[in-house]
Amino acid sequence: MTLSKVRLLWTVSASAVVLAATLWLGVQIWSWQKQASTLPAKTAPAGAFASAGSTVLPPVLPPEERFKPVAESASLKLLADSVTGHFQVLDKANGSVLRSYPDPAYWAKETLPAGWKNNLLSPIIVEYANISNFKSATKTVGLIGEDGFVEGFQTTADGFRATFVFGKGQFKIPVEVALKNNYVETSILDEGIVEGGSFSLLNAKLYPLFGSKPTDGQDGYLFVPDGSGALIRFKPNRIMQQLTYNESIYGSDGSFYKENTERQPVTFPVFGLKSGSQGFLAVVTEGAEAANVYAAPSGSVGISNWVTAEWQYRKRFFQSVSKSTADGFFTYSADKFAVPRRTVRYYVLGPQTNDYVGMAAVYRSYLQNEKGVKPRQPTRQGIPLYIDLIGGDIEKGLLLDRYKTATPTSEAVRLVQDIYDRGIRNLTVHYAGWQGDGYSTHGDYFPVDSRLGGNKGMKAFIDFAHSLSIPVYLAANYSINNDGKGFWPRRDGLRDLAGNVLETQLTGRQDPSSFVSPGFYRKKVASDLPDFKGLGADGIYFEDGIGSLLSTDYNSRYRASRGEAIGVQRDIFDRTKQSLGAVAANNANAYVWDQIDHLPRLADDYSYDIFFDEAVPFAQIALHGLIGYTSEWANLRDESRNAFLRSIEYGAYPTYIFTSSASDKLKDAYSIWQYSLNYKDWLDSLTEEYRRTDEALSAVQDKAIVGHRALAPNVKETVYEGKYRIIVNYNSTEYTEGKLRVPGQDFVVVKGEAAP
Template sequence: MLENRKKITIAIASVVAAALTVGTTLSFAKDLNRTSSMTDLPVRAALMNANSNRYSKPEKYTRVENRLNLEGYVKLMEDEKLAVWHRDKNASIRIVDKATGYIWGGLASDKPEDMNTTWSGVGNSLVSIDYFDKKGIDKRLSIADAQVDKNYALKGNVLTYSVTYKDLGISFDFTMELKDGKLTFRLEDDTIKEEKDNYIGNVYFVPFLGSTVADELDGYMFVPDGPGALIRFSKPSQYLVNFDKRVYGKDYGIDKLVEVNDLKSSRPNDFATEEPTVLMPVFGVVHGVKQNALFATIDEGAEYASIMATPSGMLTNYNWVTAKFTYRQKYLQPTSRSGSGVQIMQEVRNRFDAAITYNFLSGEAADYVGMAKFYRETLKEAGNLPRREEKEDQIPLQVDVIAADIEKGFLFNSLLKITTPDETKTIIDELAASGIVNSTVVVQGWQKGGVGGSKPSSFNFESKLGGKSAYLELADYIKSIGGTLYFYENPVTANKNQIDLRSEGGNSLSQALIKLERDNNELWFKETYFVEAPKVAQYVEKKAEKYSENNMQAMAITEFGSKLYAENQQNNVTTRLEARELLEAAADKASASLESLALYKPNQYLWKYTDKIFDIPMVNSQYLFESDTVPFMQIVLKGSVDYYGPYINMSFYSKADMLKLIEYGAYPAYLLTGKSNTDLKYTTMSELYSTSYDDWKENITEAYAYINKALTAVEGKTIENRTVLSSGVVKVDYEDNVSILVNYTGRDYNVDGITVKAQDYTVIGGE
């Protein structure tokens, strides 16, 4: 493990990784700044990876029968859809789906032979906790334990439980409510009491609900890793870690900033990039595809929750997935300037109400597609997905252009003009001449000092680029030909020259500045610092006001949507929940005052404010136990908001990648410069390896035409189904009877009289 360091994108590693992945023999000296056309794009990626966890596997549709019964259980509550049965002895439940008769529960018996008493209790009971003893050692205990007093009262379809861990001095109340076929667990913070030298750490509601033993039945666990990932039930394997990711990403105010980087315990080391985060507070379980499924949504306390999924062979032979609500955790308290320290317990617990709802799906709705459609409708009903995707004659193309950056000099630093407004206009004109007029243009580094020299708090145009007038003219011109110009902002992270660390730098619980440190001595700035969470929101609100005053109509914000962290400076604490509320208020204000707001891979709570989503995740973290990547997030969003894939010229350029954009309904994106990358070697952008527009313009034209032909047929339409017809062949069904067939393989594929050529796609239906 690398201590106190986190690997982010490393330029040459990405090039090498991309080359190795697609199986090409790039000559780096010759091809570093040269691209291929669509006709000779690397194609072996599809042949090599159709069966990998970057893609999806065909389903088996094996019939699943009941494994559980109701013996020893008493019916407590029911409605038209569900019946909930309870057993007093171990405080466990069984849930009957009335539509199918299928029984959901935890373990099949009170104490399985392959489980000890502690794990048996956790596997069966309604609630389990992790706690810290007076020495700071963490332990786990369920309410099934003999030393726990538990009493419950039933009123209608609401069960209220009072729980006291007598030996620990920990007590709390929680409720279980059945309403409209949904089962909701809730724990209100003010009921928690700690009266001895033991402290509550984590709380889990029915953690083994839907659990299975090894591969006893056909099915999987769904986790929102990247776009979505499946962990199929399989025979036990020896994993050193399970899936355990915090909802909305790490809390940089307390979480460790390093990750395990070991093939035996983590994902393959083929890309030295930051792992995808959990953008949605959901998870699910399928018992028999298109038969039985449960889908959980974290309704309250998601800021302090993690999604945990444990495959068979890790701790037990059971597959189980749950939400972990964290009230206290350990963190590193430095004891020296070198960064070494000791792990200590969080003294003040997180204050929040926890709530999670289990939804039970059956028939055609009982798979990850059904879960995504269910979640889509849930968000719409709550007003959290209100917009509709624009319906246009051609799809949009995202072009991020780097305008300027600081350049290191012998005695003094200077500004390097990388892509001027006139050069940007030339790029747009050339794209328009090739038929691309729906351009989503994002200009980075337009501020005084460029990308690496501008301050998150300031609002100043760089005069050496022509200033305000040049960019407003450019914005008007792009709008006149059918596009939009977005001004790029990063209010979250900065190098040490961009912020006042004493007044703006975010602070962790250990009272150290929150920062990421790169293990690369060639970098100009190895350390990236985080701005205080309240100031991030403040800067966005002030920028929105400035945009309105200066007739700037569109803003694109990076990091803002994907980073959620507390501010822990003494006497100036902002909790993670408070930080989320501040960010939402800022996004609401910006969205209301601008014509368009775009965010880079935003967390779910910001979707309703977003007109466009950039850099949408396209693959999971590739942990060895993750069997499939699935477009859960894309199914939720398609038809509601425009979303774009990763930059094609930043290691997302194989033929398989183009096909994946089409399959996932994602629009193409490029990061471009008016200069060659060798000219950037003394700037903060020195890691960019192939962004010169001249090198990519042929690829842009051909790739866009290829993708546009497919996705114009489904503009503004929702995804209604997705089927893996064969390994490497996928059919995506949209509303209005339009389908797209994608063939990643090296052979033509025939289905229902239709031939899909190798490494190609076919659109069925539509105009």
């Protein structure tokens, strides 16, 4: 499912009257937005932005002798330059230094024009514009070249505090840098931001060059959280060098313009950099919902490879001026996004831990120690098998839509029994498409569609599953509505800043569906929980919605920022767990990982951008032994054998999507178009795949992944705690290494032997 696409091209009517009306309306909208501001910018007289004795920063690197110690921990030392606000972090174990500015050893080779060289020398880069004029161009600048200087530098108990002043743009941005045991933390303090002129802040990158390195002589890569994780290796003479990676953490905000890059959403707020024996993992700990991950491989923006958080303050949206035409213009929100503190932790990694496995281990520790994600405690024999059942759906008819029954509750009993009789005891069922009119109809979920057996039939099925100790989750997507029962889009729909109710086209065959305000779906879920409980459901599987979609809501009845929407979603999950006992959400964002019991269909690949070099199982390494996860449904894989081997390599449990009806029964349905759903066709291969997966993963369900690497082209090794190794060979020919033999297109398990 994708967010509705906003028209990208603005047009202006040839009529002078329409043009005048458009301009007048633009000014009025800006005025209305300004009056509604929830976090007004502080203002200051123009003289406050003059240096008044402070040093206007020159376009040069800060000299080494100006850096003075300001904080120290057991493993790190923080040094700062009070003139520029730059800092260095010294790793006391090996003497290596990570700088917040370009490496002086390579700066003379930088070939960028003076403007961008000034930006890279600056401790902060901002983009701003005069948003009162929608035709105004944006400007990207650093302190240097903007009559910029550092004001009020002072040391603190664990670092320093300072304010960056942009003389030309007339901004003041206060920041803090603090040193902890094994990380340095940078923060922007939004409450102290001052916008004193006609310009408005759009975004900011704080210390963007921290830890950056050029490609020359450096064996390294940028790590970005695309899909399961992706590496951008340091390369000279990279093709398409002007491209950068810039994606919103927790996915795009549907209330604003988003360039359609077809990239996978960012579900966890991290990024990293490895360079030789140095490296870091960055975790965005506060304000992640208002941040992008921005990565610039060498040659795209300078000779260095760098990755940073781009903090969003305002975003573009399309303001339509006519309901009947496409006339309108792009403008920016007047209000800044309200995030009191924007913080990134940079964990310093040494030579033995600075690869993506070490980065994932740090994030795993963070999830456990600070986000409350608890280790798994397997209580049943064998690995779990997850089965998604489709009850029914509708297809377009000549005059009226036609309902297609796929898996009545009575037949679901036989389906589960047949799988159970294959010796698979650890089974979990997600039942979808059980609501009135089936899988593609969302809104009023109860009662269960009578053509499937109604509430009575569903309760009987769940009681049967419980007799075999099989939990049943009922799937639902409360984030969209297309049945209209008790829901009025103009009143209850998710609205963008222009006042439009957001819609999505689930399929080309179906009419658009409205996105639902978080405030409304919180009430709806709460009212439905007694019905779920009455059926005996063990949990709700929030599919393709709550937990994974996050947008600002400008509906005046339910208005919520992205941060507030996170609070709503977490509240829903908490109430669901209290009422039913469990929650699941597919490929969910990290802000709910401490609340879910398993992660269906966790991304196990990347977006294949031209500058990406390979996918890595960062998310799986961080999560294995904490939260169980699956990959794509086994019976819908594009490359069946390779995808199966990847699930073994990544430590994923098996999952299938089934119906009890013929495979072509739903071929013309609105949402369920797959042709390989009949469970009987898959029983033999399911049994064999489950056996092989159980052989590989049963012994390490509660173990962490501590190693992952390529042993040879298309041969991967995953290492678990306790010297437990799985070697996967994607080649068609056998892989040999000493006594080790791995058949082509297969895997082997090696127990009790350390990796060579």
